[in-house]
Amino acid sequence: MASRAWRSVRARTTLGATLVVAVALLIGAFSFYGILSSSIHASAERAAEQRLDELTERLDGPGGRGIDTLEDEIVQIIAPDGSVRAASEYALDDLGSTALPIVDGASTRTIDRTPMLIVSDDLHGDETLVLAVPIEDSVETLSTVAVLLAVAVPLLLVLVAVTTWLVVGRALRPVTRIRREVDGITAEHLHRRVEVPPSSDEIAALATTMNRMLDRLDASATAQRRFVSDASHELRSPLATIRQHAELAQAHPATTSIDELAEVVSDEGLRLQGIVESLLLLARLDEGAGTHDEAVDLDDVALGEVRRLRSRGVDVDGTGIAAARVVGDPRLLGQLLRNLADNAARHSAGRVAISVIPQGSWVFVTIEDDGAGVPEPERERIFERFVRLDEARSRDAGGSGLGLAIVRGIAAAGGGTVSVDASRWDGARFVVALPLSD
Known part of the structure; x- marks a missing residue:
């Protein structure tokens, strides 16, 4: 064909x-x-x-x-x-x-x-x-x-036709070779690459483009396999806990109360529900699914998070919150700030600061804490899915490892970015940049 x-x-x-x-x-x-x-x-x-x-x-x-x-x-x-x-x-x-x-x-x-x-x-x-x-x-x-x-x-026409046929055939020969090589690269052999000719012409550019595409496919397949493996592990954990308590209650009904079993099932069910909802949200963000975009006062969302954390006894500094309006899905923007606020509260030693600073055509949302911070080699990896640093390995403290991945996905969907560096107290400082509303 x-x-x-x-x-x-x-x-x-x-x-x-x-x-x-x-x-x-x-x-x-x-x-x-x-x-x-x-x-x-x-x-x-x-x-x-x-x-x-x-x-x-x-x-x-x-x-x-x-x-x-x-x-x-x-x-x-x-x-x-x-x-x-x-x-x-x-x-x-x-x-x-x-x-x-x-x-x-x-x-x-x-x-x-x-x-x-x-x-x-x-x-x-x-x-x-x-x-x-x-x-x-x-x-x-x-x-x-x-x-x-x-x-x-x-x-002359015959000469032109023969010459064109030979020249086009010679020009397409490397393309045919590249096509055959790419056609032989399956999902199990994504590590293979196309040989780039030394001609430095359009054929070489095509081979280089093919190799870059294969690099992206290889990275995507690797990330997908890792994601499926991590997701399977995370989903298996609450199911295993529920099953163990159910088997224990069935084997020793006298030593296991109904209330204790119900509490375990409820807690693990909620955890399982949170993981599934997070996975579904990430899938929608990956697919670029449409959101309900409208004008959102980002300062009101940030002040809401300040009040919520203070109600939990966290010392939050909200004096750096200035008026700023963006266009986006209010539900997703609220989840973005909530994930960062919960992350700061979970890792802080007692102090958290939230600021909203408009600058030019952008608004910068900063959430920082006085915790242990994020080591520089890990500052990019923490936005990957199911990644939890050693400090946050426990399920209770570290969550499912999807919160920061969701933050990056929501920021990217709104045309923004998110990064992390050191805070004023040598803890972690997360900075979200979003375009301001016209």
């Missing part, structure tokens, strides 16, 4: 190039023939008119003196009534008493199967001098040129 497609491309390219060259050659051939024909006829007319002027000066007079001495030219003197008053010997032999036509300018006639150029001029006494000049050489020259063009143009 692919081979037929490449042959089709090769054939279409050759046909297209041949048609273009054919049109150009035909236009050139007709133009050349027309210009050459006009030039030859104009030259013959000038020569005939020049000879006619010479004859007019020589023969002008009663009776056409000396006309019978012209042996190799067809010359006639025509009376006003159209009869031949005098003629050269050559004209008498070929035409007899038949008069040549009187023309204005120059005209071509065939006399005795010979092409002639006829010109005429007035003499005294209303007589007309008519000269017929053979133009066989000119006609033969034009015929020869026409034959040469009729032969050369098709030969």
